[in-house]
Amino acid sequence: MEAGLPADTPRLARTTPAPRIGIVHLGPGAFFRAFNAIWTEEAMAAQGGDWGICAVSLKSPTARDQMAPQDGCFTAVELGPAGETRKVIGAVAEVLVAPEDPALVVSRMADPGVRIVSLTVTEKGYCHEPSTGHLRLDHPDIAHDLSNPDRPRSALGFIVAALRARRAAGTGPFTVLSCDNLPSNGAVVRGVVLEFARALDATLADWIAGTVTFPATMVDRITPATTEADLQRLAQAEGYRDPAMVVHEPFRQWVIEDDFTAGRPAWDAVGAQMVSTVEAHELMKLRCLNGTHSTLAYLGYLGGYETIADTVADPAYAALCERLWADEIVPTLPQPEGEDLQAYTAALMARYRNPAIRHRTWQIAMDGSQKLPQRLLGTIRDNLAAGRVPHGLCLAVAAWMRYVGGVDEQGGAIDVRDPLAADLKAASDSAQTAEAKVAALLAKHEVFDAGLAEDARFREAVIAAYTALLNNGARAAVAARTA
Structure with missing residues (x-):
């Protein structure tokens, strides 16, 4: 129970069916909730499609513990000059914690219904040397994943394990969509994924290079940390508690290279800018x-x-x-x-x-x-x-x-x-x-x-x-x- 809230304050509950999963997202922190999940919710509302999100935490169970009891739902609160606007977001259909069951995460990513794997894992999550863009083969998580490819820890390890499984099953690739704030993020993630794959299996690396797309993106929205006061205001205004709530500014911008190997949500129908280069x-x-x-x-x-x-x-x-x-x-x-x-x-x-x-x-x-x-x-x-x-x-x-x-x-x-x-x-x-x-x-x-x-x-x-x-x-x- 959050401090300061009455003991009988009910938890936020889902009121609509969860969408079928078409996206696996690595890194379900506040920015993902205030950005990717909202865009995807609105895109499905505008033009449909099975683009529900399986959100995967690579380290901490916090996001799962906050969201799973609410069937993935959470409240997004827009902080504008004239006051707050609240909206319940239901695009997240499932939340997993990778270290608890790595095989389950790989299985979700390998499912033919999943057509996009997106990431907000911060620059550190790419396990690369920023000055060169090359993969750090001596990074502890990378070294572990190369020795234990079926029990990965890193985002790259999970992506390559899932692509390896899809290639073996003949189900085709997914698009890898970095949404982290680093220059040329598509090229960065493509480079480190191929370096990782080549260290495992050169033929797999060649298959990935020839079939998987890695669109670059530019993302922009200020997402302040949620405070106890925010949680209490929400409970007082709406009559429920929601430890997964996020706050954000009204502005948002998502610029995306339109290069998807297996389709995408209609993000452009709700304001995303689809371009040839970012x-x-x-x-x-x-x-x-x-x-x-x-x-x-x-x-x-x-x-x-x-x-x-x-x-x-x-x-x-x-x-x-x-x-x-x-x-x-x-x-x-x-x-x-x-x-x-x-x-x-x-x-x-x-x-x-x-x-x-x-x-x-x-x-x-x-x-x-x-x-x-x-x-x-x-x-x-x-x-x-x-x-x-x-x-x-x-x-x-x-x-x-x-x-x-x-x-x-x-x-x-x-x-x-x-x-x-x-x-x-x-x-x-x-x-x-x-x-x-x-x-x-x-x-x-x-x-x-x-x-x-x-x-x-x-x-x-x-x-x-x-x-x-x-x-x-x-x-x-x-x-x-x-x-």
């Missing part, structure tokens, strides 16, 4: 969303704002964001298929302004040394190559430098969470002037490549921005940039 969409999201998110995080935190919504409530910060999109980010982007970039950035600002989504600036500021090269520095390089100095993005880099120095504008300590936190603080502390601090941090080649670090235009713009932050503070620096 690369331009990935770059759009990385630069427009992630780039401005990081900018607002560092400048907002230094300015004393706790959340992104608080930050863009300041007109100067909102204006900076708009100017970044118009002048420094969108001009570097190829046109994504079927996308209106102006409408996309307008939707981003609406998301940022949503006070119901409490995205903390401190949280987004984490791991900046890992994020800056992808989120900001590539855009800066493209601007410089085009003969433009992107002063707004240089201000964002300077704000990151000020932040990792570990002292805020009031002289208080900043809790910097970053793999390089100690090195970055030591570099900042080793210098006294703004110019020297910037030089010391630009010398961190784990973050800045030599070509960018040595570009005089970039260096001078960052020094000027860092000086403005030191002398006038973040709010004044932002206001000056948008005056």
Whole structure:
């Protein structure tokens, strides 16, 4: 029983028949429930089809313990500026825990009725080396699965075991659909699946390469952690308890390469974008969303704002964001298929302004040394190559430098969470002037490549921005940039 709920509060119960299973999904966490399951529920409602989901947890029984007593149903609560909207989702027909019965999971995936195996297992779940994309054959789960192919532990082990069973039975392949937030996710999962299969059986690997499709996807929806207060509000409003409930923002975007070997739900009928390639969409999201998110995080935190919504409530910060999109980010982007970039950035600002989504600036500021090269520095390089100095993005880099120095504008300590936190603080502390601090941090080649670090235009713009932050503070620096 959840804390604070009356003992007689009933559990959510299914009121409609469970759909027949056509998808096995690995990784039934909150994002899957707030994203994949909702899209699939709506697609079945729009155009039918047997696309019920067997959700498989690869590690923890938590999702099964939450959802199985409710026959797979759960409540999705949309957090909009005007309040909450609640909907019961019934697309999940079954929930399994892989370590309890690996053979059962392989059997489900090998069933001819299953036409898609999808994944939200986080980047770690692919057991690869991100810098090369290659499978880590020394990963403990991979080593186990190669020695015990009928009792897999990893997502890759289960996928290959099921494909091996389907090939032997002559039932044909399924589509493997990665929905994790990593670039070129389709190519990544295809590469590691083929490496794993080849380590087992070269002829199996060849069959997979020739028959299985691995569409890339881009996914986007903010899904905050469900709190005890959320559970209690739901119980009070609806009269039932639901430990599997999820909360999410109104916005959602799913861009999918339309390359399915055995059919798919009508996701496009309910708003998904089916395209030939997602690369331009990935770059759009990385630069427009992630780039401005990081900018607002560092400048907002230094300015004393706790959340992104608080930050863009300041007109100067909102204006900076708009100017970044118009002048420094969108001009570097190829046109994504079927996308209106102006409408996309307008939707981003609406998301940022949503006070119901409490995205903390401190949280987004984490791991900046890992994020800056992808989120900001590539855009800066493209601007410089085009003969433009992107002063707004240089201000964002300077704000990151000020932040990792570990002292805020009031002289208080900043809790910097970053793999390089100690090195970055030591570099900042080793210098006294703004110019020297910037030089010391630009010398961190784990973050800045030599070509960018040595570009005089970039260096001078960052020094000027860092000086403005030191002398006038973040709010004044932002206001000056948008005056």
